Amino acid sequence: MTLVWHQFRYDQKAFWRNPASVFFTVMFPVVLLLIFATVFGDQTVDVRGGIETTTYYVPAIITLSIISATMQSLAMSLVIAREDGRLKRGRGTPMPPWVFISGRIGNSIVVALLMLALLALIGDVLYGVAIPWDRLPAILLTLVVGAAAFCCLGIALTAAIPSQDAAAPIVNALLLPLYFLSGVFIPDDQLPSGVIHFADLFPIRHFFEAFFEAYVPAGGGGGAAVSWDNLAIVALWGVAGLLLAVRFFRWTPRGD
């Protein structure tokens, strides 16, 4: 455990010094929230009997930032480290492989929690979307389950990415369309039901619904804050990702 903490500390240093990870994982979601809130700020979304657009976008962009901090960030950084030969070098030391992976997952979950805090604060201060303190346990449970699941999916995805150059295009080609189709960028009420049904085939939509459920009080409070069925589907995706990762994850550069 001490070793996991050790690994995590250096992963954190490297993460915050890397301009690409800071921009795409931290700044990009903030910019997206500001843009969506500014452009659509005075409208309402026909969900839960009508809510402010900003009330919709705060949990939507937090969802995106969690997936970005976990699946996207892990898939890209692991592929880069693998092709650099850094994973192979690490395997030549006495460090057990699970320590390395745990350090990275820990790094992702901590960044995801930070993004939750940052975006929730911006939502509260700039747009009056109150932080639902009373739902914090449900929010944190949803975040941790989702973050863990998307970490597993990100690690599994590395097996399908052949090179450093291919990492960003492959990850974005998967995630960006699903953000649109899952209602993260375009509110639910403007999406045809066929699109939603299609998006239901993938984990992003379920995670978004679970997180939305936890973050936005249903009709003036009350209601189950944890969307167990959506969260269970996300967890199943995570388990599938874990199995694929265990089977197909590679520590050596391609062609090695």
Added chain:
Amino acid sequence: MFEPAISIRGLCKSYGGNEAVRGVDLEVGVGEVFAFLGPNGAGKTTTVEILEGYRRRSGGEVAVLGEDPEKARREWRERIGIVLQSCRLDPYLTVRESLELYAGYYSHPRPVAEVVELVGLGGKADERTGKLSGGQQRRLDVGMALIGDPELLFLDEPTTGFDPQARRQAWEAIAGLRELGKTVFLTTHYMDEAQRLADRVAIIAAGQVVAQGTPADLGDRDSQPTTISYRGPDGDVSLSTATPVQTLNELTGRALAEGFELENLEVKRPTLEDVYLELTEQGGPPA
């Protein structure tokens, strides 16, 4: 007494139908600096990665520090250090932080500051690794392999692609390992590197060891005839002799007695390069 750090018997490795290593036998003693010399594609990296536990062999027996690398345990990994052929470092960590990170993986690491000095990066300890030159990065690679204070170090082509200055820097770091009493297994395709660094050399070509010995006697270099060439009254002459002192004595005696000069007089023994090229061009061992 010869105490083996590495012993290999009949090592084979094939990829699909392609036999990369075909029956290699080697012994490397504790405290020895051993160079595995051969052209690209001869099977050097395959062999060293089998010894490091990265690859599974197809046949033969391998013992590294008394253990089979395929069954490598954590305790065994504590005792070896590896410099891979090509490997970058996390560009956002400094030299010191990279070493600290790896020091944490071992139960009895060397002090980080000491390793920084040992590989000659004293002035660069707080520099990010992404800003180091190629030669400096390679020295840090050696430092990363040394941080766990291993008994045995593997260096896979430590200076390939380097300019002369960077090679010299890397060589200094490697020469320092000998003073620490480490056993070093080095692969290279540079003769001068093997000659300069190694106690013993084995030459591999097409997956087989074609010669081994000290850099001085490799390929029976010390017992091969010496070539004496000069220009005398009868034109250019080239003699091959097993007794150069006697031949030279006769020759200079004659020249003095008959009053002619031995222009362009040269006495040459086969260089390691001659031996190497001759052996590796055959593409296999002599029949």
